Amino acid sequence: MKILIIGANGTIGKKVSEALAQKHDIIPVGKSTGDIQVDISDSASIEKMFERSGKLDAVVCIAGEAKWDNFEDLSENDFYVGIKNKLMGQVNLVRIGINYLNPGGSFTLTSGILADHPVDKTTSAALVNGGLHSFVKAVSLELENGMRINAVSADLVEDAIEKYEDYFPGHTPVPMNKVVDGYKKSVLGKPNGEIIRIVA
Amino acid sequence: MKILIIGANGTIGKKVSEALAQKHDIIPVGKSTGDIQVDISDSASIEKMFERSGKLDAVVCIAGEAKWDNFEDLSENDFYVGIKNKLMGQVNLVRIGINYLNPGGSFTLTSGILADHPVDKTTSAALVNGGLHSFVKAVSLELENGMRINAVSADLVEDAIEKYEDYFPGHTPVPMNKVVDGYKKSVLGKPNGEIIRIVA
Secondary structure, three states: OEEEEEOOOOHHHHHHHHHHHOOOEEEEEEOOOEOEEOOOOOHHHHHHHHHHHOOEEEEEEOOOOOOOOOHHHOOHHHHHHHHHHHHHHHHHHHHHHOOOEEEEEEEEEEOOHHHOOOOOOOHHHHHHHHHHHHHHHHHHOOOOOOOEEEEEEEOOEHHHHHHHHHHOOOOOOEOHHHHHHHHHHHHHOOOOOEEEEEOO | OEEEEEOOOOHHHHHHHHHHHOOOEEEEEEOOOEOEEOOOOOHHHHHHHHHHHOOEEEEEEOOOOOOOOOHHHOOHHHHHHHHHHHHHHHHHHHHHHOOOEEEEEEEEEEOOHHHOOOOOOOHHHHHHHHHHHHHHHHHHOOOOOOOEEEEEEEOOEHHHHHHHHHHOOOOOOEOHHHHHHHHHHHHHOOOOOEEEEEOO
């Protein structure tokens, strides 16, 4: 399988790339790293990325930004950071990527625990993740030629404990192999329109 | 209670307004009807609305647009119709309205069944509704002074059968009194951060 992985150099992306590279042909993509660079908040950049990659069997996105802050400190534009990047960035990956996906191919997007269980300061990030879940369910009804789409929604992951543990009191960190298995389930299995929730 | 109802002249809004007006002081708001007019896609218009209404005990929004179409026909801008109107419009109602809500006051937003159970042609509308659900849960954690927020998420409602039944095969229409009860539960009860799902 020829698999494009956006965010291949990230905390989760590294482990997913290693795992999938064992039996598949990986194209690592990053903002400034990887074989191809992309800014997912920019549709033109997404289009260029697919023109360079050519036809694919799977597109995996483990990237996307949103602003975390107290609700009272978030401006309207702050909400649009996450909307343009993690939310519409991934929607546009599917809108545009559908033309580059082989029959039977899959999209695997990344949302997160905040969709279901937000914590303090995450009004914007939760909104983005919840929007992605419903989008994935909705678009799965319209994909043709055996194409599939799923989202992986992980709780706090082990490799991000240092950066995020203070935001997630009482969240048991998820072992990285379990997170990787979520992506493998989506890419190598048959689910479609599923939110693959990964908790410890 | 002084209750602002945006979309008071709409299919659901009419019935909710009638019910709440029996014991409360209602300010009906609409795009072109009501005592005050507002364009919820425009923050400045929202600010003006609250300046005119003054302090409130409850804000109810039963309004919001999103574009329905085949996924392959929806442009990036088409997605932003719903994002700017029903999604960020309601987020901005809370962002701005928080300054006009009395202690113990409540926000009641409107999402819809598509968040959980999308149907054909609703990738954009589902995204909007799902984003609202997670936003409501997240912002409920940060509200102070006894303020509350909930979303009412109804299935196909009886009074909209003619317009929508072809989109919702097999959805049993919800009697209007049951829909109204969802809004009453949010405004007059004590729930906070709840998605009040109304099905037949």
